[in-house]
Amino acid sequence: MPVFHPVPLRALAAAVATVCMFSAHAQSVHSYDLPAQPLGSSLARIAGTSGQQISIDAELVRGLNAPVVRGSYTTEQAAQAALTGSGLDLVKTAGGHWTLRKAVAATTPASTTTLPTVTVTAQAERSATTEGSGSYTTDAVTTATKLDLSLRETPQSVSVITQQQMEDQGATTIDQVVRGATGITVQTGQADTAIYTARGFGVAQQYDGIPDGTPATDFGARITSQQDDLVLYDRVEILRGAAGLTQGNGQPGGAINLVRKKPTREFQGSASVSVGSWDAYRTEVDISGPLVEGGRLRGRLVAAFDDSHSFQNVVNEKKTVLYGVLEADLTPDTTVSLGLSSQKAKGAQEWWGLPFYADGSDIGMPRSTYLGANWNLSDRDRTTIYADLEQRFANAWKFRLSARSNRTDMYKEGTAGSGPVSAADDLVGFGLSSGPFVYDTQADGLDLYASGPFRLLGRNHELVLGASTQRSEMHMDNYVFANDANGTVNIHAWDPASFVRPQGGLAHRSRFSETSRQHAGYATTRLSLSDPLKLIIGARLSRYENVYRAAGVAPATWGYDIRSSTDNTLTPYAGLVYDLNPNTSLYASYADIFEAQNAKGADQKVLDPIVGANFEAGIKREFFNKRLNASLALFRIDQKNRPLLDTNAPLPCGTAFSCYVPSGKVRSQGFETEVAGSPAPGWQLSAGYTYNTTKYLNDTAAEGNVFSSFTPRHLLRLSSAHRLPGTLQAWTVGGSLRAQSQQYVESGSVRLEQKAYAVADLLLAYRISDTTSVQFNLKNVFDQRYWAGLSSTRYQNFYGEPRNASLVLRTKF
Helix, strand or coil: CCEEECCCCCCCCCCEEEEECCCCCCCCCEEEEECCEEHHHHHHHHHHHHCCCEEEEHHHHCCCEECCEEEEECHHHHHHHHCCCCCEEEEECCCCCEEEEECCCCCCCCCCEECCCCCCCCCCCCCCCCCCCCCCCCCCECCCCCCCECCCCCCCEEEEECHHHHHHHCCCEHHHHHCCCCCEEEEECCCCCEEEEECCEEEEEEECCEECCCCCCHHHHHHHCCCCEHHHEEEEEEEECCCHHHHCCCCCCEEEEEEECCCCCCCEEEEEEEEECCCEEEEEEEEEEECCCCCCEEEEEEEEEEEEECCCCCCEEEEEEEEEEEEEEEECCEEEEEEEEEEEEEEECCCCEECCECCCCCCCCCCCCCCECCCCEEEEEEEEEEEEEEEECCCCCEEEEEEEEEEEEEEEECCEEECCECCCCCEEEEECCCCCEEEEEEEEEEEEEEEEEEEECCEEEEEEEEEEEEEEEEEEEEEEECCCCEEEEEHHHCCHHHCCCCCCCEEEEEEEEEEEEEEEEEEEEEEECCCCEEEEEEEEEEEEEEEEEEEECCCCCEEEEEEEEEEEEEEEEEEEEEEEECCEEEEEEEEEEEECCCCECCCCCECCCEEEEEEEEEEEEEECCCCEEEEEEEEEEEEEEEEEECCCCCCCECCECCCEEEEEEEEEEEEEEEEEEEEECCEEEEEEEEEEEEEEEECCCCCCCCCCCCCCCEEEEEEEEEECCHHHCCEEEEEEEEEECCEEEEECCEEEEECCEEEEEEEEEEECCCCEEEEEEEECCCCCCCEEECCCCCCCEEECCCCEEEEEEEEEC
16 A cells, blocks of 8 residues: 655754555546645655555645645645645656746746646635644634634734644643733732733633633632643734624623644654743643544544742642543544543632732732742642534535533632732731632533535625524632631741741621523625625624622621623624735725623613724735735724613712713724744744723813823734854844833722833754754743733733743654
């Protein structure tokens, strides 16, 4: 039977891998069902199926992906389909074999024959998968519209953090990746949580395009905003601006979509070990491939083990991550998959951060300061089940059903310091009654849609019809030690070992719960008005309900419910894309999103939802056969129907203490530019700059003031990796830069400020062989001291990481 004989690559130099197999007639027709995958792998499978020899220059195909190739074709047609968008030509040699070369406009030399253009009618989906591409960009995204579009064809701002970029940055958590993304601001919070914002508003989180269903409240964030380990994911897609069409209820900042790794049809494996500052040790293993001959059943198993301490005293964590997924082709047109992931983490975490002096001045504590006890504990367990079904039809339509169920349990106990601190005596408060806390949450989501082409008025168009449902239920129980203690201590003399864990019994003090449900139907169509002009219109009809309950158990009994809901809320979407040429497009779009509220008016009815409308216009361009994407966007977000106190209503106002009117309005506007991909062979680049201002347009107390003071006016993000040429080609050098202007928060009449700052990172990697490399990352090279999170003079202020280093050894097999 045909076999594939790769010749080992010299360190990133030109090499040839020849596919040898038994001879077969060039015009024999064979059936192909190839997934989107690296181009070299796709061509190897075509050669193996057809029996034709294809010589591949490994350097030509490095970093290139092939689309899906599905149908019955000759070798020539199948290979042409795989080469779509690659910038390469398929040519026949004098010996009758196939080979590749860069596309040229000049006349083909007499020694070769250029094949005629072949129109392939197979389903040729773009590949969004970034694994193995070596690129900082991708061919397709669906986060904004559910349509299978390239970045240039998408009329909103979307960034993709690829597998290669995550590896180059040495990133292992979603927080580390998002901090380097264009236009995103990260505010560090307690116990390994964070708040992500874009353009001054909150950003929702999705998994494989399914909203996680968690309401954007502080309570919800405390439970669910844990740091996802990146070993599970192929890429992170980030949409900036309202994501109402795919998200439903939420704020207009955007959405972060984490896309899981999938099983591969060809066997592959990788492993890595790393060591870093503060006794950080990590091991990863990733194995994927066919489980039966022919690859109709495929599987993937991923594991990571992490044991690390922190720049803060006492803080530490041990984490275990496991992920397994099976994928099966029930028929050539029907694929199902089932997956399970588990993330367990246990250790001592920072709870309340550091306080400030009462006047808002910085106490100047060392970054290693830990205002907690050495027995503080955080124990988390997250289990997620995934299921997918895809049915493909002969008319290029497909149906997809995706389900996700997530269970998170958490236990926390400990003590923490609480300010503000008096400058006269440097005393800070503490309390042993700050735990234990027991959390649990269950979040379930289901999304189904059908998509495909249709013809109308003699032109081809695309349509998506779908429905989704999400439900989440969260609980938190707060207990106190029977012999708890409170007091004050000099903040400079804080000793984590001096606080002894109370040994008495536990008393149940309070209980909180939150339940949210959302059901929606949506539709999107991409209309071809003319060859260069496309109109994308869509809408989502949503029903949303949220109930928050709080109750005191002891010593006093109390309780209240807060409800918010919307019925049949319509979220429209519209985008217009005009192609100036095949590589350049102008676009304009409108997208909005609603946010249910619980404030009531004088009529005792809940106010209409807050509405965030995103207006955006810009230009996008693809360079170098789509290996580099660039964009420039102007944006404005108006959020209206915000609750303002009704000064004409009596106090109390019916069953509420106060009543409100939906007349508040804020605005965020600015511009943004981004470049991502390969500007030259061996060079990967991601760079973005955002200018953003925010303002209260209508507010009783704050009109004209800055709305989102933690959103920097200037935000620069840069990441680059360059493989050196010539005799140094085994080496890769690079780095990243995060720079931003002033941020601040106001705590009462006091302002806490972080001045403009920049953080630089460096990358140095050496390829030992074709399959093994070693990589060194140095982060915060100049040891910049800055606040990664600011809240109040009392607590919840967190330093960013000081200078630190890591060394990782990777191998592939």
